[in-house]
Amino acid sequence: MKIGITSDLHTDVTPLNTRILPYIVEAAEKADLDLFILAGDLSPDLLELAKILTAFTESSLQCPKLFVPGNHDIWVIKHPHVTSEQKYRAIAEICRECDFHPLDAEPFVQETVGFCGTIGWYDYSFRRKKYNISTERYASKQLLGSIWNDVRYAKWEGTDSEVAQQFEVKLQGQIDSIKDIVSQIIVTVHHVPFQECVVYRGELSWDFFSAFMGSRRLGEICLEEPLVTHVLFGHTHFPMQQQIADVRAICSPIGYLYESPTQGLLSYAKERLTCFEI
Numbered sequence: 001m002k003i004g005i006t007s008d009l010h011t012d013v014t015p016l017n018t019r020i021l022p023y024i025v026e027a028a029e030k031a032d033l034d035l036f037i038l039a040g041d042l043s044p045d046l047l048e049l050a051k052i053l054t055a056f057t058e059s060s061l062q063c064p065k066l067f068v069p070g071n072h073d074i075w076v077i078k079h080p081h082v083t084s085e086q087k088y089r090a091i092a093e094i095c096r097e098c099d100f101h102p103l104d105a106e107p108f109v110q111e112t113v114g115f116c117g118t119i120g121w122y123d124y125s126f127r128r129k130k131y132n133i134s135t136e137r138y139a140s141k142q143l144l145g146s147i148w149n150d151v152r153y154a155k156w157e158g159t160d161s162e163v164a165q166q167f168e169v170k171l172q173g174q175i176d177s178i179k180d181i182v183s184q185i186i187v188t189v190h191h192v193p194f195q196e197c198v199v200y201r202g203e204l205s206w207d208f209f210s211a212f213m214g215s216r217r218l219g220e221i222c223l224e225e226p227l228v229t230h231v232l233f234g235h236t237h238f239p240m241q242q243q244i245a246d247v248r249a250i251c252s253p254i255g256y257l258y259e260s261p262t263q264g265l266l267s268y269a270k271e272r273l274t275c276f277e278i
Contacts, residue, residue: 001113004031004275007039007190007234008253010072011048016257016265021052023269024254025059031275033063035110038100039234040070040119040190041253044077044153046087046094053098066108067100068117070190070234075153084155088119103188107174113278114182114227116174120191120218121156121164126198127211143208150212164215172221175228184278185227191235193219194244197251199236222247229278239272250274 006028011018028036042052056065069091074084092102101108103117124138133143139160141148156163175185192198192214200207213236222228223245230248237255241248252274261268 001034001110002032002275002277003035003037003186004028004033004273005037005039005188005232005250006252006254006273008041008070008237008255009052010041010043010254010256011052012043012045014257016260017254020254020257020265020269021055023266024273025055025061026266027269027273028056029060031273033061033275035064035066035115036061037066037188037232038068039188039232040068041072041234042070044072044075046090049073049091050094050098053095053100057099064108064110065100066103066115066117066188067095068103068188068190069119071119071150071154074119075149076155077153080155082155083157085157104170107178109178109182112183114178114185115188116171116178116185117188118167118171118174120167120171120189120193120214121160122191122212123161123164123215123217124211125216126192126195126213128200128207131204131207133208138208138211141212144205146205146209148209148212164217168215168217168221171218175221175225179225179227182227184229185225186230186232186278187222187228188232189214189218190233191215191218192233192251193222193231194242194249195219196242196244197233197236197240197249199238219244230276239274241274248276250276
C-alpha cells in the first residue's frame, strides 16, 4: 500500500499558497497512491476548505482520501458567535460531502491496516523549562509583542490542557476500537506528537511559541500501542522524517510561501508530498 501525506496548504495566507493547490493535486495524481492524507491547516474559511477538498475529489486521484483538521481550520474569524466545537463538527460533514473520510470522527480500515486520527492540541508540555515562564503567561499566548493567533480565533470550551486531553482520549478510543481487527495502525494528527520533532532555536520568543506545537501525551499514546508503526502530522512547517522508538514520524508541510520556491511550484509540491509504502 502506497500512502501520500501533506499538510499546511494555508491557501489563505499568500497568493503562492493559493497557486500551489493544482500542483499538489497533480503531484498526488501522478504518485499512484493507494491512500491520500491531508493533515490539516487548509483554510479558516469553510467554503475555501471545501474547495480544496473538492479539487482532490474531482481529480483523477481515485484512492481513499483522509483528513484531519488543523488549528487554522477551526479558527472562528467571520462569525464570532460560532464556537470551534461547532466548526469542528461542520468540517466533518464537509469532508463527507467532498468524499474525504473525516478521520477525527471515526477510524478508517483499508485491508488489514487501520488509520486513526485527531486534530490534537497543546498543553505546554513542550515548553522549555529553563525559561521559568508561568502557565498564565503561556495561556495568554503573548510574549515580547508577539501573539499566537489561537488566542484570538480558537474558541474552544475549556483550557488548552483540557482540550488537549479531550483529543488524546479520543485518539486512544479510536486505537482501542480497531486494534483487534487490524495488523497495523497509522496515526495522523495535526499537532506535533513528539518533542524530538519540535524545532527550538535557543531564542526566548521562538522557544516560547514552540510550547504550542503539541502535547507529549499524543506521542505516548502512539508509542504505547505496538501496532502503531507511523505517526503523520503537520503544524510545524519543517518537513521531517524521524524514527522515534518503533514509530516512524513524518511531517510533510507546504508552509507559508512568502517567496516563490527556487525549484518552481510543481517541484516544490512534489517534494512536500511524502509517499511511503507499507
